[in-house]
Amino acid sequence: MHDELSLQETNISHFSLSLSLSLSLSLSLSLSLKRGVHISLFFCSHGVKMRKFAYCKVVLATSLVWVMLDMFILLYFSECSKCDDKKERGLPGRDTVVQRPHDGPGEMGKPVVIAKDQQERMKEMFKINQFNLMASEMIALNRSLPDVRLEGCKTKVYPDGLPRTSVVIVFHNEAWTTLLRTVQSVIDRSPRPLLEEIVLVDDASERDFLKRQLEQYVRKLEVPVRVVRMEQRSGLIRARLKGASISTGQVITFLDAHCECTTGWLEPLLARIKLDKRTVVCPIIDVISDDTFEYMAGSDMTYGGFNWKLNFRWYPVPQREMDRRKGDRTLPVRTPTMAGGLFSIDRDYFQEIGTYDAGMDIWGGENLEISFRIWQCGGTLEIVTCSHVGHVFRKATPYTFPGGTGQIINKNNRRLAEVWMDEFKNFFYIISPGVTKVDYGDISSRTSLRQRLQCKPFSWYLENVYPDSQIPRHYYSLGEVCIALSLTHTLMLIAKGKSLHSVINTFLCVCVLKKRRCELARDAPFRGVDCVTGIDGVYFFHSSHCVQEMRDIYSLLVCSPSVIVLFPVPSLTLSFHLSLAFSDVLMNKTCVSSLISETRSERSLSALLTG
Numbered sequence: 001m002h003d004e005l006s007l008q009e010t011n012i013s014h015f016s017l018s019l020s021l022s023l024s025l026s027l028s029l030s031l032s033l034k035r036g037v038h039i040s041l042f043f044c045s046h047g048v049k050m051r052k053f054a055y056c057k058v059v060l061a062t063s064l065v066w067v068m069l070d071m072f073i074l075l076y077f078s079e080c081s082k083c084d085d086k087k088e089r090g091l092p093g094r095d096t097v098v099q100r101p102h103d104g105p106g107e108m109g110k111p112v113v114i115a116k117d118q119q120e121r122m123k124e125m126f127k128i129n130q131f132n133l134m135a136s137e138m139i140a141l142n143r144s145l146p147d148v149r150l151e152g153c154k155t156k157v158y159p160d161g162l163p164r165t166s167v168v169i170v171f172h173n174e175a176w177t178t179l180l181r182t183v184q185s186v187i188d189r190s191p192r193p194l195l196e197e198i199v200l201v202d203d204a205s206e207r208d209f210l211k212r213q214l215e216q217y218v219r220k221l222e223v224p225v226r227v228v229r230m231e232q233r234s235g236l237i238r239a240r241l242k243g244a245s246i247s248t249g250q251v252i253t254f255l256d257a258h259c260e261c262t263t264g265w266l267e268p269l270l271a272r273i274k275l276d277k278r279t280v281v282c283p284i285i286d287v288i289s290d291d292t293f294e295y296m297a298g299s300d301m302t303y304g305g306f307n308w309k310l311n312f313r314w315y316p317v318p319q320r321e322m323d324r325r326k327g328d329r330t331l332p333v334r335t336p337t338m339a340g341g342l343f344s345i346d347r348d349y350f351q352e353i354g355t356y357d358a359g360m361d362i363w364g365g366e367n368l369e370i371s372f373r374i375w376q377c378g379g380t381l382e383i384v385t386c387s388h389v390g391h392v393f394r395k396a397t398p399y400t401f402p403g404g405t406g407q408i409i410n411k412n413n414r415r416l417a418e419v420w421m422d423e424f425k426n427f428f429y430i431i432s433p434g435v436t437k438v439d440y441g442d443i444s445s446r447t448s449l450r451q452r453l454q455c456k457p458f459s460w461y462l463e464n465v466y467p468d469s470q471i472p473r474h475y476y477s478l479g480e481v482c483i484a485l486s487l488t489h490t491l492m493l494i495a496k497g498k499s500l501h502s503v504i505n506t507f508l509c510v511c512v513l514k515k516r517r518c519e520l521a522r523d524a525p526f527r528g529v530d531c532v533t534g535i536d537g538v539y540f541f542h543s544s545h546c547v548q549e550m551r552d553i554y555s556l557l558v559c560s561p562s563v564i565v566l567f568p569v570p571s572l573t574l575s576f577h578l579s580l581a582f583s584d585v586l587m588n589k590t591c592v593s594s595l596i597s598e599t600r601s602e603r604s605l606s607a608l609l610t611g
Contacts, residue, residue, distance in 0.1 A: 106139035109295025166249030196249035235362030340367025365412030
């Protein structure tokens with residue numbers, strides 16, 4: 001492994017130094033003893049006026065002092081395996097980083113190919129961290145990466161006097177190579193005057209190489225790197241709070257433990273904060289494949305949003321934001337939410353707006369909570385398109401959570417909904433009714449924070465920051481789907497919930513009503529749930545797409561009866577029968593495929609299928 005070679009080279013150099021020092025000091029020691037003995041013999045053999053024994057004692061004591069001094073120097077500069085608990089000694093500087101050839105595995109972000117005879121072992125190693133650990137160990141800790149910035153970003157000049165940053169990285173049982181590749185990329189691609197320190201927060205890791213071996217390694221790096229240990233498993237949120245509390249930089253930059261920074265990543269982030277300390281900035285998050293570790297540039301045309309289940313989602317940058325930037329893609333994008341793993345924030349502002357919600361557990365929901373808080377309390381959240389940082393995206397988490405992942409995320413999401421979403425929290429509760437049964441703890445300190453900061457209501461956020469949200473700002477009724485199968489296979493549409501208008505406005509789940517008859521525009525956007533269907537005359541909507549061809553409807557209208565869907569009823573004067581394809585029910589018990597035909601046309605299911 002790369003790190004083992006580095007440590008071997010360092011140990012060899014330390015051994016050579018120790019050997020030369022030992023020989024030199026041994027010679028000095030022998031000369032000291034010889035000098036002391038000669039002086040003793042001289043005074044002891046020549047009588048002087050003072051007593052002979054007094055002279056002998058003085059000279060012997062002097063010789064003993066020389067011996068002790070030489071022994072102390074010898075031990076100080078020697079290297080021994082039992083001195084690991086001492087402060088690092090020897091020459092200042094850093095471990096030698098083994099330079100891989102330009103065509104080495106993973107260089108320039110290229111994918112790593114594993115030999116066929118290693119595939120089984122690769123699969124077993126994959127389970128450890130839920131990414132290709134074998135591939136990661138084949139890649140140099142300081143591998144080269146392509147410059148994926150826009151051309152306009154490469155020529156930008158940033159002002160002098162940018163604030164210095166502390167980079168806080170939380171890890172739990174992280175792989176050696178991904179953790180140190182993160183650290184190495186920060187060091188190699190950050191201007192030294194701008195990098196205050198790196199703080200590694202160990203959230204109670206159990207792997208031995210993340211203990212003393214890690215501490216020894218980072219001591220020799222050319223920038224200050226501190227390792228802080230959590231006494232017990234505390235989760236990302238509290239571990240980040242710990243790291244932030246001991247950091248000293250004016251800006252705090254949070255990174256995940258499996259990232260790689262690219263050329264020019266730091267300056268554009270710090271420049272935005274220097275311009276306005278109430279601006280919180282995120283880089284474009286590039287994708288590092290969990291399978292091959294290929295580096296793939298992220299898009300500068302996406303920004304952060306969320307759905308009705310309070311899941312973070314990437315969506316296309318809307319035209320209104322492109323217009324605000326006058327088409328200049330090198331300018332930062334104002335984003336309603338952030339992914340949460342990678343961002344920079346002014347230290348004082350972080351404290352001013354209440355850091356993280358310490359009542360949240362482990363991980364999940366904290367990114368939306370701080371996003372809402374930044375916007376509603378007078379700040380700005382941006383994606384800086386000239387900054388790129390890669391991140392290993394895993395399909396599954398290798399970690400376990402006390403009480404289960406769902407329980408923790410539900411608690412965190414309910415805390416943010418209760419504090420920041422006002423009456424719009426009801427959308428979340430209808431979509432996820434189980435959340436209301438979760439104990440979310442005491443939120444009095446967070447509600448007091450909101451009052452003290454005089455934060456704006458969530459309706460302001462939806463109208464001014466996220467008008468593209470899937471949560472409608474004006475609605476008449478909230479309901480859910482109830483499916484009943486009769487002998488005639490008619491799908492009964494029943495709306496449950498509080499209705500503010502007559503039954504003519506009955507609809508399923510949520511519908512933005514422009515008219516009493518709930519007629520939808522053909523370009524009406526439908527987003528927010530996994531299966532979304534709508535009808536306006538003969539027009540069918542599915543995931544924002546309008547379908548006119550009847551034969552295409554069959555492939556689109558596949559919904560789980562247990563999933564709440566958006567299904568507006570255009571008018572009670574029109575009756576629609578839904579014929580159920582029972583063959584699909586038998587094939588897939590969780591899904592029902594349905595077709596809609598107008599009663600007036602009397603078109604049967606078979607006729608629709610055959611066209």
